Amino acid sequence: xxxxxxxxxxxxxVVGIANEHSLAYGCASAFRDAGAELAVTYLNDxxxxxVRPLAEGLEAPIILPCDVRNAGxxxxxFETIARQWGKLDFxxxxxxxxxxxxxxxxxxxxxxxxxxxAMDVSCHSFIRMARLALPLMPDGGNMQAVTYYGAxxxxxxxxxxxxxxxxxxxxxxxxxxxxxxxxxxxxxxSSGPVQTRAASGIEHFDAILDHVQEATPAHKLVSIxxxxxxxxxxxxxxxxxxxxxTVFADHGFHIVA
Numbered sequence: 001x002x003x004x005x006x007x008x009x010x011x012x013x014v015v016g017i018a019n020e021h022s023l024a025y026g027c028a029s030a031f032r033d034a035g036a037e038l039a040v041t042y043l044n045d046x047x048x049x050x051v052r053p054l055a056e057g058l059e060a061p062i063i064l065p066c067d068v069r070n071a072g073x074x075x076x077x078f079e080t081i082a083r084q085w086g087k088l089d090f091x092x093x094x095x096x097x098x099x100x101x102x103x104x105x106x107x108x109x110x111x112x113x114x115x116x117x118a119m120d121v122s123c124h125s126f127i128r129m130a131r132l133a134l135p136l137m138p139d140g141g142n143m144q145a146v147t148y149y150g151a152x153x154x155x156x157x158x159x160x161x162x163x164x165x166x167x168x169x170x171x172x173x174x175x176x177x178x179x180x181x182x183x184x185x186x187x188x189x190s191s192g193p194v195q196t197r198a199a200s201g202i203e204h205f206d207a208i209l210d211h212v213q214e215a216t217p218a219h220k221l222v223s224i225x226x227x228x229x230x231x232x233x234x235x236x237x238x239x240x241x242x243x244x245x246t247v248f249a250d251h252g253f254h255i256v257a
Contacts, residue, residue: 007236008035011085013077015041015066015129016094016146019050023146023191024094026224030232032058036089039081041066068095068125069117078132088136090235093129094146096122102160110160118160123168130175130186140183142235145172147188147246149254169246176244185243187234192222192250216253 012031016024017040028038039062042051048065055063062080066073081088102114126145133143150158151165169188176186193212213221227249233239234247248254 006034007031007089007232010036010089010235011039011081011087012036012090012092012235013039013041013081013088013129013133014092014094015077016092017042017051017054018047020054021194021224022094023194023224023227024092025054026226026228027092027094027144027189027231028054028058028228029225030228031090031092031235034232034236036232036235037061039064039077039085041077043067068121068128074125074128075132078136082136086136087138088133088141090142090144091129091133092144092146092231093126095125096146096161096164098122098160098164104157105159107160107163115160115164118164119167122161122164123171126168126171127175130179134179134182134184137182137184141185142239143175143179143184143186144189144231144234145187147172147190149190149192149248149250149257151188151190151246152254153257172246173244180243185234185239187243188246189227189231189234190246190248190250190254191227192216192248192253194222194224194227212250212253212257215257216251217256218251220251222249222251 014024014028038058038060040055040060041064042048044067064077066077068074098118099114102110130143145168147165147169150162151169172186172188213219230249
């Protein structure tokens with residue numbers, strides 16, 4: 001299938017691939033199909049055997065560890081990009097984390113420590129990425145963060161990730177306003193539910209999938225390939241007039257739920 005948007009000559013950073021089922025991998029594949037050169041990160045030594053072969057399949061010249069909780073790792077990624085490329089055209093933030101007990105308890109029972117960690121990894125790390133990317137985007141660029149419908153509406157068992165993703169979407173809007181004069185667009189990419197490693201941590205996720213498929217107008221679930229093509233469009237020049245949006249890729253579930 002021909003790419004929906006051209007990214008030839010563009011260079012992008014993808015943070016958040018865990019395996020071949022990851023939304024980040026669907027996006028990375030679409031970026032590469034559209035002609036982009038990619039830098040790809042993996043979480044740690046345990047994740048590397050799953051991610052490195054995918055990154056090599058994407059012909060990524062930069063493959064690095066990046067756990068945003070570890071001091072200096074995110075900075076090291078951008079230092080390597082600056083040294084090897086000298087510029088960056090777009091980035092994708094597709095990471096989220098909450099301690100298991102805090103995620104599985106109701107919001108009223110989540111700990112201060114768990115809430116703070118979820119906010120740091122899932123939201124504030126996007127601000128850090130934006131700040132580090134700025135010197136590499138002197139001629140403009142695009143930044144995207146992956147979000148979910150649970151940011152705007154209560155979703156059963158999503159618990160503390162609801163307010164955390166809501167904060168992420170508010171962060172996207174504020175960054176879009178802050179960076180507009182620099183020619184940098186910022187988007188929240190809101191995917192419908194997909195059976196990913198991250199989603200497996202949500203209780204009764206299979207029931208959520210069944211509900212969404214039944215309620216969605218076309219009774220379809222979105223695929224990582226479909227989400228990827230939308231992400232590639234947002235990173236392209238064709239989407240230049242757009243910024244600050246929460247872009248839904250969910251077959252219309254958000255309009256009926």
